[in-house]
Amino acid sequence: MARFQAPKGVSEYFPDRSTYFDYVRSTIIESARVAGYQLMELPAFEDTELFSRGVGESTDVVRKEMYTFEDRGGRSLTLRPEGTAGVMRAVIEHNLDRGQLPVKVYYSGAFFRAERPQAGRYRQFYQVGIEAIGVADPRIDVEVIAVADRAFKELGLSKYQLEITSLGDVLTRQNYLKELRAYIATISLDDETAARAELNPLRLFDDKRAEVKSLMSDAPVLMDFLTEESAKDFAKVQELLRLLGIDFVINPRMVRGLDYYTGTAFEFVHSELGAQTGIGGGGRYDGLMAQLGGQELSGIGFGLGVDRILLACEAEGIALPEGYGLDLFIVPLGTGDAALTIAEELRGRGIHVDLAFGDKALKGAMKSADRSGATYSMVLGADELESGVVALKEMKTGESSSVTLSALAHELIERISNFGEHS
RNA sequence: GUGGUCGUAGCUCAGCUGGUAGAGCACUCGGUUGUGGUCCGAGAUGUCGCGGGUUCGAGCCCCGUCGAUCACCCCA
Numbered sequence: 001m002a003r004f005q006a007p008k009g010v011s012e013y014f015p016d017r018s019t020y021f022d023y024v025r026s027t028i029i030e031s032a033r034v035a036g037y038q039l040m041e042l043p044a045f046e047d048t049e050l051f052s053r054g055v056g057e058s059t060d061v062v063r064k065e066m067y068t069f070e071d072r073g074g075r076s077l078t079l080r081p082e083g084t085a086g087v088m089r090a091v092i093e094h095n096l097d098r099g100q101l102p103v104k105v106y107y108s109g110a111f112f113r114a115e116r117p118q119a120g121r122y123r124q125f126y127q128v129g130i131e132a133i134g135v136a137d138p139r140i141d142v143e144v145i146a147v148a149d150r151a152f153k154e155l156g157l158s159k160y161q162l163e164i165t166s167l168g169d170v171l172t173r174q175n176y177l178k179e180l181r182a183y184i185a186t187i188s189l190d191d192e193t194a195a196r197a198e199l200n201p202l203r204l205f206d207d208k209r210a211e212v213k214s215l216m217s218d219a220p221v222l223m224d225f226l227t228e229e230s231a232k233d234f235a236k237v238q239e240l241l242r243l244l245g246i247d248f249v250i251n252p253r254m255v256r257g258l259d260y261y262t263g264t265a266f267e268f269v270h271s272e273l274g275a276q277t278g279i280g281g282g283g284r285y286d287g288l289m290a291q292l293g294g295q296e297l298s299g300i301g302f303g304l305g306v307d308r309i310l311l312a313c314e315a316e317g318i319a320l321p322e323g324y325g326l327d328l329f330i331v332p333l334g335t336g337d338a339a340l341t342i343a344e345e346l347r348g349r350g351i352h353v354d355l356a357f358g359d360k361a362l363k364g365a366m367k368s369a370d371r372s373g374a375t376y377s378m379v380l381g382a383d384e385l386e387s388g389v390v391a392l393k394e395m396k397t398g399e400s401s402s403v404t405l406s407a408l409a410h411e412l413i414e415r416i417s418n419f420g421e422h423s
Numbered sequence: 424g425u426g427g428u429c430g431u432a433g434c435u436c437a438g439c440u441g442g443u444a445g446a447g448c449a450c451u452c453g454g455u456u457g458u459g460g461u462c463c464g465a466g467a468u469g470u471c472g473c474g475g476g477u478u479c480g481a482g483c484c485c486c487g488u489c490g491a492u493c494a495c496c497c498c499a
Contacts, residue, residue: 391458
């Protein structure tokens with residue numbers, strides 16, 4: 001029988017890399033939590049129309065990248081290609097926007113797009129996102145950006161860049177698009193590109209071909225069309241970013257892949273990832289709630305690509321922090337029952353403990369201790385049980401010191417730097 | 424969806440102009456009867472991605488297919 005393979009283009013993580021993945025994801029989530037964002041756990045599939053309406057009919061995501069299927073009741077469902085539409089649906093459906101505003105939530109999970117896989121691009125990929133709904137204030141725009149930026153700094157990333165722009169309000173966009181279409185009508189494009197321009201002329205700014213780039217170099221830029229209010233908000237966003245010490249560049253040609261963005265839009269790009277430079281992005285979406293049948297509320301959020309951020313960390317050679325793994329590895333010598341009992345006791349106090357199973361010989365068990373990456377090891381034989389004293393060995397230095405079993409938990413907690421941070 | 428490159432042991436890879444598989448690392452056991460990493464010895468491991476074709480004979484050539492990878496469209 002042929003061996004099963006994972007479906008094409010999915011990202012999956014297993015030891016030891018899964019530990020690194022988990023660390024990256026937890027770091028991002030923690031950055032959201034310290035800013036008061038709370039978990040939203042949502043379905044991986046939704047009514048297809050939620051995405052076609054929310055994300056936008058003209059986007060590639062909706063036109064050719066959705067995993068759509070019919071359930072047994074004949075409903076058309078789609079595996080979520082992004083997170084914001086689902087959050088909006090849940091907020092509207094459960095009236096979460098009827099209380100205190102803003103509603104601040106985060107989500108984390110798998111998303112699905114039927115694209116050709118490539119470095120850092122998967123058909124099932126992971127995002128952590130946050131949304132702040134119900135307050136139109138440049139300060140919250142900056143807070144959202146700061147949550148992402150803090151996560152990147154916490155991870156130790158340095159080769160990334162924040163790009164920002166303002167897409168203006170609906171009226172601005174209409175005026176601008178008219179001008180842009182007029183400009184595009186004056187240049188000559190191949191059929192396919194022209195068709196794309198027809199659908200959404202902004203996309204031409206994203207084209208990587210040199211010919212197209214030079215043709216677009218004289219195109220009108222949206223930022224020149226901003227209304228006074230949009231321009232003021234955008235200036236405020238920049239001022240606040242400077243105040244918080246968050247570096248950025250203005251990219252007036254930034255294009256977001258989803259149609260719902262208005263006002264502030266931003267993207268984090270990383271220089272070491274090949275063709276897929278984006279590690280996260282987001283922006284304000286003032287018309288989306290109403291578009292999906294809710295009240296007129298503005299919102300802002302981001303989605304960060306966990307797979308790509310992990311790749312970025314690896315590309316920059318960032319190691320997992322000390323003390324992220326096991327604290328203690330127990331090597332039993334015919335004392336399996338006692339070893340398991342002690343392990344469970346220590347685990348109950350939050351200490352990360354593993355032990356050798358299957359009556360392994362001492363040498364093999366010590367090797368396991370070594371491989372486990374545990375900070376400490378201890379041999380537990382009849383002598384130790386009798387005397388109640390064990391030799392706690394620090395694996396890195398090879399030095400060991402005597403500790404009584406009754407003081408073991410206390411001693412470990414004392415010694416473990418960062419205790420609790422990795423639990 | 425389009426194009427380039429590539430699929431050999433758990434991993435990284437070698438394998439000549441076609442003659443039915445090899446190295447390093449990792450793994451298991453031992454040298455060392457209660458202390459890992461170094462060293463030495465021994466051992467296990469493959470439908471050579473899959474299917475078909477050419478050939479006396481295919482890991483190698485041809486076709487198809489699946490997957491990976493890189494780029495394009497696009498995006499996290």
